[in-house]
Amino acid sequence: MEEFLSNERILKLLFSMNPWWEYHEVPKEYLKDMKRFAYYEAFKIFKRNDLRRFVVLKGARRIGKTTIMYQMIDTLIKEGIPYNNILYVSFDHPLFSLLTLDKVLEVYKEN
Numbered sequence: 001m002e003e004f005l006s007n008e009r010i011l012k013l014l015f016s017m018n019p020w021w022e023y024h025e026v027p028k029e030y031l032k033d034m035k036r037f038a039y040y041e042a043f044k045i046f047k048r049n050d051l052r053r054f055v056v057l058k059g060a061r062r063i064g065k066t067t068i069m070y071q072m073i074d075t076l077i078k079e080g081i082p083y084n085n086i087l088y089v090s091f092d093h094p095l096f097s098l099l100t101l102d103k104v105l106e107v108y109k110e111n
Contacts, residue, residue: 005098010107013095020083026074032067039068046072066090 020026042057057065073086087108091097096104 005095007107007110009095010099010104011111013093014087014089014104014108017090017093018086018088020073020077020086024083025077026070030067030070031074032071035071036064036068038064039071042068043072043075 015021019030038057057068059065069088073088076086077083087105089096089104
């Protein structure tokens, strides 16, 4: 079990979920041309400088939450935010369901 949850394994999965760390952009196949109203509302909240927080999109399956996140990440990179400062984690992955957010963040920050 220890090897399955190693920091190396966690980091490998984080790299697979964050391809912009390697390619410095969001792959085009992750994006949709049109941005929906929810994108603009989520991004407006995210960009507020007076609050420090995580952004969590919550909703039913298959409604576009991941697409909105990728669109936001794409916009941030185009605005000059360093690509390696952007972390996306899907807790749908079985490994991440076994870990705490603190552990995932620890591995990210160390690497």
